[in-house]
Amino acid sequence: MEELSIIKDYKMKLDYTACHAGSENLVATLTVDRDLTDLLPYINATAEKAKYISKLNWIKFNFRGFPEKYKGKPWTVAIQGETVSIRSFVEKDTANKISEECIKYINDIILQREQIEPSYKEWKQPKAIDIFKYLPKSNCKKCGFSTCMAFAAKLALDEVSLADCSELVLDSENYIKISEML
Numbered sequence: 001m002e003e004l005s006i007i008k009d010y011k012m013k014l015d016y017t018a019c020h021a022g023s024e025n026l027v028a029t030l031t032v033d034r035d036l037t038d039l040l041p042y043i044n045a046t047a048e049k050a051k052y053i054s055k056l057n058w059i060k061f062n063f064r065g066f067p068e069k070y071k072g073k074p075w076t077v078a079i080q081g082e083t084v085s086i087r088s089f090v091e092k093d094t095a096n097k098i099s100e101e102c103i104k105y106i107n108d109i110i111l112q113r114e115q116i117e118p119s120y121k122e123w124k125q126p127k128a129i130d131i132f133k134y135l136p137k138s139n140c141k142k143c144g145f146s147t148c149m150a151f152a153a154k155l156a157l158d159e160v161s162l163a164d165c166s167e168l169v170l171d172s173e174n175y176i177k178i179s180e181m182l
């Protein structure tokens with residue numbers, strides 16, 4: 001059946017993240033040969049830290065790769081329609097490998113979906129002002145934005161990573177507060 005068809009092919013594009021043009025942070029954008037919208041509730045039910053917005057046909061989740069050789073921070077995957085974006089990478093080789101593994105992960109869900117109870121739980125998008133409260137508010141511009149508020153607005157839209165604020169101490173109380181919203 002067409003609905004159960006797996007991804008057989010995809011094209012990958014690598015770009016530097018918008019706020020770090022010229023840096024080593026890369027985002028992989030994969031265009032797959034199948035619309036993934038019907039799969040999102042199944043990913044919502046199974047993926048780590050899944051965030052689903054049905055009206056946008058959009059989901060974001062954490063992906064750690066297989067097997068467990070990639071320790072530490074997971075990669076962030078966002079899916080909408082035929083587009084899968086994965087961030088962030090330092091090396092192109094890792095981007096290639098993780099992209100391949102992520103497609104395999106999505107295909108496994110397609111093949112196992114009849115055994116998965118779909119979840120339609122919606123993610124409540126955080127407000128930029130709530131994120132801003134916990135940022136350093138120094139407007140230092142190190143993240144590539146002219147103000148902390150501009151950065152908060154992009155973070156609320158999931159267009160940048162919290163790690164892009166180099167002034168926010170990793171695992172500090174404020175860092176954890178913002179992480180919990182995202």
Ligand code: SF4
Pocket residue numbers: 135136137138139140141142143144145146147148149151152164165166167168
């Ligand atoms: S790096 Fe952090 S403190 Fe500096 S402007 Fe960006 S958000 Fe604000």
